[in-house]
Amino acid sequence: MAAMSKTNLVLTIPEPGSFELVERPYPKIKSGYAVIKTEIAPICLEGTRIWAEHDFEFHDDPYHLGHEGVGTVVEVLPGSNYKVGDRVIVFQGDFCGQCHVCRNGLSPTYCQANNPDVQGVDRAAMKGIEYRNESESGGFAMAHYRIAPEANMYRIPDAAEFRHAAACNCSFGVGFSNQELMNVKAGDTVLVGGVGFIAMGHIISALYRNATVIGLMRNKYREGLLRRMGVEHFVNPDDDDWLEQVKALTYEGQGVDHAVDGSGVNYYQERLMQATRLYGTVNFSGHTPGAKIALSPLHHVIDPAHTLLGQHDVRVKDREGLVRSLLNEAVQRMIDVMVTHEFPMSQAGEAFDIQVGKQCGKIYLYTQQ
Ligand SMILES: [Zn+2]
Ligand SMILES: [Zn+2]
Structure with a gap:
């Protein structure tokens, strides 16, 4: 009997501003991996x-x-800890199990x-997943089917929706895990500058922890989203007295306990470091390739006793706390605000155009539509 030939449908961007959905062979897996219908x-x-x-x-x-x-x-091999029908979050990349990162529950990106x-570039990360499974497709998320290492899958609680769980990667997930690293806690003040979807994830995390959030920002559309999340304080970084305005919102004018950069550029980074109190933390979560900052270890680190930190992704050890927070109604409501646009993958071009225009929060593609 001829097996019904299943295929995978994969999103491609062959040239800037145009996409094509391309048929590829259905993924093949080896032990330790599962096939996920994304x-x-x-x-x-x-x-x-x-x-x-x-x-x-x-x-x-x-x-x-x-x-x-x-x-x-949709597919596992004998001996798997998962079963067909399990709803899961896929954390990105492969898993070796034998490196410092894997042994210590850190972020799989590392x-x-x-x-x-x-x-080697062609055998690392998601391409490595295809290589190690000898599969011609399935390493990537913008497709009908995807291969995931079971070590980087997390079962979604029955009470949590896909659209909330989908915030556990590069938005709320990244913010949450970075704030575990920063030790953001109730009563702290968090200044967030350059607000995109990673910074919005930080803001949801900070509000969940009962910290006070100050937005240092100019994008009025995104300010509107933050107000709906419950952020009450905004400062325009172009104002001459922006620093006085920020400090006036902190305990005894000490400066903020934590600062988060979502921009990746020195315009915000320098201001955020300036506004942070002695012994405060400064988190870099913005991605701007090639951007540089003039850093004086004496003046920017030792004199203010600042801790500068940042990391990609979500640490394995933070996954449980992260997913547990999805059951919190305030977190669900804030994710609903952050996710401003949802498109079927068949209309991916519109979704990408909106992201380029910056009048958006996080955008979701529904890959089966
Ligand atoms: Zn590893
Ligand atoms: Zn990402």
Whole structure:
């Protein structure tokens, strides 16, 4: 009997500003991996960098796109800890199990399986997932079917919706895990500058922790979103007295306990460091390739006793706390505000155009539609 030939449908951006859905062979898996029918693939930098400029990171190219996602397990091998029908979050990249990162529950982005210098560009990260499974498709999220290492899957609680769980990658997930690293806690003041979807994830995390948030920003559309989330304080970084305005909102005018940069550029980074109190933390979460800042270790680190930090992705050890927070109604409501646009993958072009225009929060693609 001839097996019904199943295929995969994969989103490609062969040239800037145009996409094509391409048929590829159905994924094949080896032990330790599962096939996921992806329901939602949130857009990360596929809009601003790839759609508009065809500027890729090492792990993607015109025919291999998407790393964030949630979906349903449709195939596992004997001995799996998952079963067909399980709803899961897929955390990006592969898992080696034997590196410092894997042994210590850190972010898979830093796992040696995902390191292009160790594996080679074509065998690292999501391309490595296809290589190690000898599969001609499935490494990536913007497709009907995806291969995930079971170690980077997390079962979604029955009470949580896909659209909330889909915030656990590069938006709320990144903010939440960075704030575990920063130790943001109730009563703290968090200044967030340069607000995109990663910064919005930080803001949801800070409000969930009962911290006070101050937005240092100019984008009025996004300010409106933050107001709906419950942020009450906004300062325009162009104002001459922006620093006085920020300090006036902090305990005894000390400055903020934590600052978060979502921009990746020194215009915000310098201001955020200036506004942070002695012994405060400064988190860099913005991605602007090539951007540089003039840093004086004496004046920017030792004199203010600042901790400067940042990380990609979500640490394994933070996944449970992150997913648990999805059951909090305030978190659900804030994610609903952050996700401003949802498109079927068949209309991905409109979704990417909106992200380029910046009049949006996080944008989701529904890959089965
Ligand atoms: Zn590893
Ligand atoms: Zn991402």
